[in-house]
Amino acid sequence: MASSAPAATTPRIAIIGAGPGGLVLARLLHLASIPFSLYEAEPSRTSREQGGSLDLHEESGQLALHAAGLHSEWKKIARSEGEDMRVADKHGKIFMEEVDSQGGGRPEVDRIQLRALLLDSLPEGMIQWGHKVRSISPSSDGDGKHEVHIETASGPRTETFDLVVGADGAWSKVRPLLSDTKPHYSTISCLDTRIRSVDTLHPVISKLVGQGAYFAFSDRRGLVAQRNGDGSIRTYIMLQKPETWLKEVGVDWSDAHAAKNFMLDQEYKDWNEELKSLIAHANPDIVPRSLYMLPTDFSWTSKPGLTLLGDAAHLMTPFAGEGVNMAMVDALDLSKAIAKAGSEGENTTLFDAIKAFEESMLERSHEKMEETWRNLELFFRPDAPKEFVQAFEEMMAAHGPPPEVPKAYS
Numbered sequence: 001m002a003s004s005a006p007a008a009t010t011p012r013i014a015i016i017g018a019g020p021g022g023l024v025l026a027r028l029l030h031l032a033s034i035p036f037s038l039y040e041a042e043p044s045r046t047s048r049e050q051g052g053s054l055d056l057h058e059e060s061g062q063l064a065l066h067a068a069g070l071h072s073e074w075k076k077i078a079r080s081e082g083e084d085m086r087v088a089d090k091h092g093k094i095f096m097e098e099v100d101s102q103g104g105g106r107p108e109v110d111r112i113q114l115r116a117l118l119l120d121s122l123p124e125g126m127i128q129w130g131h132k133v134r135s136i137s138p139s140s141d142g143d144g145k146h147e148v149h150i151e152t153a154s155g156p157r158t159e160t161f162d163l164v165v166g167a168d169g170a171w172s173k174v175r176p177l178l179s180d181t182k183p184h185y186s187t188i189s190c191l192d193t194r195i196r197s198v199d200t201l202h203p204v205i206s207k208l209v210g211q212g213a214y215f216a217f218s219d220r221r222g223l224v225a226q227r228n229g230d231g232s233i234r235t236y237i238m239l240q241k242p243e244t245w246l247k248e249v250g251v252d253w254s255d256a257h258a259a260k261n262f263m264l265d266q267e268y269k270d271w272n273e274e275l276k277s278l279i280a281h282a283n284p285d286i287v288p289r290s291l292y293m294l295p296t297d298f299s300w301t302s303k304p305g306l307t308l309l310g311d312a313a314h315l316m317t318p319f320a321g322e323g324v325n326m327a328m329v330d331a332l333d334l335s336k337a338i339a340k341a342g343s344e345g346e347n348t349t350l351f352d353a354i355k356a357f358e359e360s361m362l363e364r365s366h367e368k369m370e371e372t373w374r375n376l377e378l379f380f381r382p383d384a385p386k387e388f389v390q391a392f393e394e395m396m397a398a399h400g401p402p403p404e405v406p407k408a409y410s
């Protein structure tokens, strides 16, 4: 369902995907009274567990929330104490520590809460749940129009649009129309684990992780533990392994007992006991993931009627905490480009506006993709985390604290 009937000259816009990027774009277009259709493959807002905690940066994620009129609501759920962090090695030797660092400008929010904030900011019925886009093809009408082929519970449907926005994540259906490049394996395999009620059931782990995050890296392995707002601790058990390792190593990852024993006896055997307790006490719902990425210089030649944002445009691993932030600020910039092309007295065509958006988005994202890749390499060196900490200190000395929010938003 479109948000309202488009006027004769209004472009028909489709947003594919209701992740953070698609939702921010929807909210901003809705505020600007620009109609669109938003298709989401998942059947409902509650159909998937939403993952861990995210820090939103002032210059990107928070900027988008300001423009969306949601910053003050977000502040009520943001946790400044979540900024605390420690970086250690497998012996628990601390290499870097930032505690009681409230006010660093990057508070944490649980992904589920951020998603609820964005979903609740849109009128009921605006998201078409259970609408999985199967494919997209150029329309015979020309002019950059595209047909979007959608699978729904009541059968297949095809709709034609002037602009199709791929906000559909890592395995975007829109990206192949712009580029032949596919995401490649990042070298990192991961088990996503949770320990619930940690304060009451596991006070030692609670103290170890504190209010924020605890990163331990050594020997091409890592444990990244982060406190979530619901009293649980999420630990990503991360290993640098070949692409097929998770499938071929001979462990049934759905058997939590077997998965934990394998990690404790084989991969993390010589790690200190406190760190090993993050694995030993993981609850049974363990999710294996292989992390993929796009090349750090990924780009495409702009084509009328199509664009990408977020992971669809610049999939990266989580090692700089930029993915969500980039998706949200992309959505902010794209909403401005669409509004600019549609405003009275403005000579910019929609294609020109999108092209300019893509140029600046790609420049920004290349920088973050390179930083992310650099961090991955430093975290997974045999002598980690020594060189990561050195590189971080050098970067802070060279660049100082993060940039301020532009005055218009403060």
Ligand SMILES: Cc1cc2nc3c(=O)[nH]c(=O)nc-3n(C[C@H](O)[C@H](O)[C@H](O)COP(=O)(O)OP(=O)(O)OC[C@H]3O[C@@H](n4cnc5c(N)ncnc54)[C@H](O)[C@@H]3O)c2cc1C
Residues within 6 Å of the ligand: 016, 017, 018, 019, 020, 021, 022, 039, 040, 041, 042, 053, 054, 055, 131, 132, 133, 134, 167, 168, 169, 170, 171, 172, 173, 192, 236, 289, 309, 310, 311, 312, 317, 318, 321, 322, 323, 324, 325, 326, 327
């Ligand atoms: C383990 C892990 C930890 C992470 N930690 C962080 C972190 O700490 N900080 C950070 O900033 N980032 C983190 N990220 C990255 C972050 O999750 C992504 O960058 C972010 O979610 C991208 O948002 P998006 O809207 O572009 O895409 P997504 O969040 O992937 O949303 C895409 C949406 O499109 C829908 N969709 C997909 N295909 C179709 C289709 N064919 N038809 C209709 N709908 C479709 C999907 O169901 C989904 O809802 C992490 C990622 C992983 C894997």
